[in-house]
Amino acid sequence: MALEQYNKKRRFDRTPEPEGKIERRAQQRFVVQKHRASHLHYDFRLEMNGVLKSWAVPKGPSLDPSQKRLAMQVEDHPVSYFQFEGKIPEGNYGAGTVMVWDIGTWEPLGDADEMLAKGDLKFRLRGKKLNGAFVLAKMRSRRPGSKGTEWLLIKKKDEAMQPDFDIDKLDFSALTNKSLNRIAGDERSAEWESNRKRPVLKGAEWLFEDGKKAGQEPLRSKSARKSTTAKKSKTGKRRSAA
Numbered sequence: 001m002a003l004e005q006y007n008k009k010r011r012f013d014r015t016p017e018p019e020g021k022i023e024r025r026a027q028q029r030f031v032v033q034k035h036r037a038s039h040l041h042y043d044f045r046l047e048m049n050g051v052l053k054s055w056a057v058p059k060g061p062s063l064d065p066s067q068k069r070l071a072m073q074v075e076d077h078p079v080s081y082f083q084f085e086g087k088i089p090e091g092n093y094g095a096g097t098v099m100v101w102d103i104g105t106w107e108p109l110g111d112a113d114e115m116l117a118k119g120d121l122k123f124r125l126r127g128k129k130l131n132g133a134f135v136l137a138k139m140r141s142r143r144p145g146s147k148g149t150e151w152l153l154i155k156k157k158d159e160a161m162q163p164d165f166d167i168d169k170l171d172f173s174a175l176t177n178k179s180l181n182r183i184a185g186d187e188r189s190a191e192w193e194s195n196r197k198r199p200v201l202k203g204a205e206w207l208f209e210d211g212k213k214a215g216q217e218p219l220r221s222k223s224a225r226k227s228t229t230a231k232k233s234k235t236g237k238r239r240s241a242a
């Protein structure tokens with residue numbers, strides 16, 4: 001099962017991250033999360049075959065085609081991770097602060113499964129910060145001691161490129177506008193499990209309007225929340241029994 005490794009690394013009674021389940025509805029969204037763990041990095045995730053294919057990008061993606069960014073492929077993440085912003089408590093895998101740095105949709109430029117298997121994934125992004133054509137290219141020459149998980153994330157030349165792109169100037173959440181420091185110091189951001197209403201930036205609501213269980217989706221729109229009110233008690237029961 002694609003999410004086995006994700007689930008194995010985490011204890012869901014100790015981390016606010018969602019438990020991994022395969023999503024049946026196929027969509028093509030992407031998310032980039034800024035993650036301050038032991039080292040600051042960005043997690044680049046593409047929704048594909050019911051999971052989020054994931055790469056850790058130490059320097060983050062760039063809109064500058066001359067900046068080839070190392071991207072280490074990591075375990076698939078559940079689609080519900082898409083909107084995780086908050087703190088992973090000390091002592092847990094990946095402990096630190098997570099920001100939803102960019103969100104949007106992606107479009108493969110060819111057969112996605114084939115390109116992924118070949119290690120030459122070409123795609124176009126439509127996000128709030130990242131746009132245009134990119135390629136994720138698996139590195140063939142493996143250094144001694146390498147795990148064979150090294151890819152390069154490269155911006156293709158097009159109208160969306162920005163040769164002077166500086167990711168450090170974009171320290172704000174695509175969902176809440178908060179800086180990483182503000183998320184780190186804001187206890188409310190960590191309340192993944194609660195049904196607490198959290199603000200979603202205007203224009204981002206549509207990304208969260210598909211059918212997921214109440215309580216797993218604190219960022220959903222009002223109308224979507226209403227339609228699953230009946231499921232709430234069931235979800236609550238399961239959680240208190242866990």
Ligand code: MN
Nearest residue numbers: 035043056094
């Ligand atoms: Mn990470």
